[in-house]
Amino acid sequence: MADSRGVKPPVIADVARVAGVSVPTVSRVLNGSVPVSAERRDRVLAAVKELGFRPNGAARALANRGQPMIAVFAGNTTRYGYASTLQGIEEAARQAGYMVVISVVESARPEIAEQAIDHALRQPLAGAVVLEFDPPGAAALRAVPAWLPKVAAAAGSSSGGESVPHAYMDDRLGAYRATQYLLDLGHRTVHHVSIPSVGTESARLVGWREALTEAGAPVPPVIGADWSPMSGYDAGSRLAADDEVTAVLAGNDELAMGIVKALGDQGRRVPDDVSVVGFDDHPLSGLWSPPLTTVRQDFVALGRRVVGLLLDQLAPGTTASSVRMVPDLVVRASTGRVEAAVHTAS
Template sequence: MKPPVIADVARVAGVSVPTVSRVLNGTVPVSAERRERVMAAVKQLGFRPNGAARSLASQAGSMIAVFAGNTTRYGYAATIQGIEEAARQAGYMVVISVVETADGPTVERAIDHALGQPLAGAIILEFDPPGVAALAQMPSWLPAVAAASGGSSDEAISHAYMDDRYAATQATRYLLDLGHQTVHHVAIPSVGVESPRMVGWREALRDAGIEPPPVIHAGWDPLAGYDAGVRLARHEAATAVLAGNDELAIGVMKGLVDSGRSIPGDVSVVGFDDHPLSQLWMPPLTTVRQDFVGLGHQVFGLLVGRMEAGEPRPSVRMVPDLIVRRSTGRPAPR
């Protein structure tokens, strides 16, 4: 669990420590054969010639890295806010590394750039494919934990997560209890498997003896929701919608209204996240409230425990709340 040091590289390469230093510094000529051996050992061990490993070994690190696929979306930004608040109180600085795609070289560059700092640990926002890929490539010697929108079967990594599956089940049951015959789902992008929100929605319908309608897959932004709303407006039987997040829900409502459907007279809409603008929309949006700032506090606490104990701590489950506003109601009589 300790980071590789220059002596480890020398041992694997079968050369002296000064020879490794010469290869890495490039200040003194070294034979091609020895250079190849040194670089092969560097790659094999995952050695990075910077101060991060030495700082970790001496427990002198006072900086943590946050790896995220995005920093502008509400859930990402609020979680980072919570991490930064908790870290500041504990005397740590936070650096943020944006992992733009799940492509291997892109992820590796983001990690290498962050490891150029004297890191004590890392937090990965496992909200999307880039976050999943970054978590998979974290070096084993670096204490790391993850924030997620669902649990994880990987017991080697501690997670603080929102139980989106349970929350989506409750939101769907709420719409069914109002008298809607079914609930349509406009989904956010998943991380390779069905999102917990989609799973919870489908389970609630099947538990009620209802075959789920086809999922409408969308992007992250309101325009994708608008297109979904226009599509749903063509189906008179569509009277209830669960959107993957509030931005999509706002777009869905706009698309429905522009297509001649009223909210909630013709269609009830539920969002996810409780975006600050959701209560200011017309009508105010019924949504699943998620405490992302609290999630940031919890995941930082897991990282501190991981750094102090040297082993994963039990994951933390957080349960979102359904906030009922005026975008939902009983279906109109046929």
């Protein structure tokens, strides 16, 4: 595994050499304290861009006896999985003596990710943690400079490959087991309402399809959705119109809640007519009506583990290795055997 500590960040002397000016001239351009000719300024800025130079916030912090920080880049901070992972990150970082600065990457556009990275690097950073749960997170991971120690928290896998240590939930296995559970209840097949993915397909979708294929069950068309209950409601309305639908695996619990509501509004009972399984074990999933069968994921533990990977990277003479976490299936009242899932028109 490549070690980011072996890549030295460019320093102000490197910028001066490439630009063909003195170190004080580079400092004047960056600080804006003393006027510099337009020609020299343009040369310095071109060298800064070519080298990927950013002011060293960590060095400034040491000079000022400041506390080092860990930057966290995330596409969202309000959804359950994101917020719980951030909780674990903050707890583990604080225990290790680090402060946390959180930067929201609002889209997957490269320039947006670069802006978020540039803003964070003004702080005294020891390293970076990226929540690679969505396309903005993947864009942020690509934008973090090679010289800054970085790790990723991911769902299913990491697009950073083995060059970036990551702690990840095995979403593929979780979806496989949930689908297999529904098939074991006697359902002919399982429909899937999928969340957006970082790559071509989400690991949850892959695990669902693998379980159906191995069982020789039909593989229905995937219904794409976002993460919200209203998106689940729209998908559930489509599924309710098909009497052949008896089992649904939702990409997350909020989708599942919307699906259950839509099915009920269309006269389809859960689980008597349709069994529904969610994903993540949202705090409200056990209080929903009926309580949701779901794939439980410990996001707080994921946050703690990913900070542990970063601390391993920062420690001299150590190598960080990726960590796989296995989810659990929690069976509640939203699923039942197929004998109780045959739809009868009212």
